[in-house]
Amino acid sequence: MENKISELTNEKKLKLALVLEVRKVIEEVSENMKFTFTKESMNLITELVWKKMQAAGSDVEAFSKHAKRTTVNPEDVKLLARRNPILKNYLAEMADELKSKKEPRKKSKKELASKLPKDDIEQEMEVVVPENQPGPSRNEQKNEPEKIDFDDDFGLTESSPIYISD
Numbered sequence: 001m002e003n004k005i006s007e008l009t010n011e012k013k014l015k016l017a018l019v020l021e022v023r024k025v026i027e028e029v030s031e032n033m034k035f036t037f038t039k040e041s042m043n044l045i046t047e048l049v050w051k052k053m054q055a056a057g058s059d060v061e062a063f064s065k066h067a068k069r070t071t072v073n074p075e076d077v078k079l080l081a082r083r084n085p086i087l088k089n090y091l092a093e094m095a096d097e098l099k100s101k102k103e104p105r106k107k108s109k110k111e112l113a114s115k116l117p118k119d120d121i122e123q124e125m126e127v128v129v130p131e132n133q134p135g136p137s138r139n140e141q142k143n144e145p146e147k148i149d150f151d152d153d154f155g156l157t158e159s160s161p162i163y164i165s166d
Contacts, residue, residue, distance in 0.1 A: 015050060018046060018049060018050055018053075019046050022042065022045055022046045022049055023042055023046075026042055026045065056080055059080050060072045060076040060077060060079075060080055063075075063076040063079050063080070064076050074091070074095040074098070074099075077091055077095075078091050078092060078095065
């Protein structure tokens with residue numbers, strides 16, 4: 001059994017772990033609610049969660065790329081939950097809690113410069129702009145945000161299979 005698992009791809013290992021966790025949750029819910037789920041319904045719920053997590057992963061990746069970052073941060077996750085106020089508030093509280101537990105980091109030069117009086121900053125920085133230099137064109141000034149289609153939250157199409165093979 002161990003040998004077979006080591007031969008699986010990372011994606012299949014993740015999906016297997018998801019199947020096990022979803023089944024645990026379903027069993028717990030079915031005990032509390034006193035009703036049962038069929039194996040097919042468990043598989044459908046697992047596939048739904050898998051598709052939702054793929055969509056969420058793609059979205060937070062797009063948010064971080066749009067912000068010209070290579071790492072997803074808590075702000076990207078909060079942005080993902082923007083349409084669910086309860087979840088958004090919960091994530092904001094978690095992010096604040098994690099931030100307060102972190103060790104204080106060293107301040108960047110920009111942060112240190114922002115605390116200087118403006119007169120000191122103006123003396124330290126000398127900006128020369130040629131008078132005959134044209135300004136940015138209208139296209140350069142217009143910095144439109146990247147459009148992302150969120151209508152299909154689950155990433156499902158009519159032809160998408162929604163079953164997990166055992």
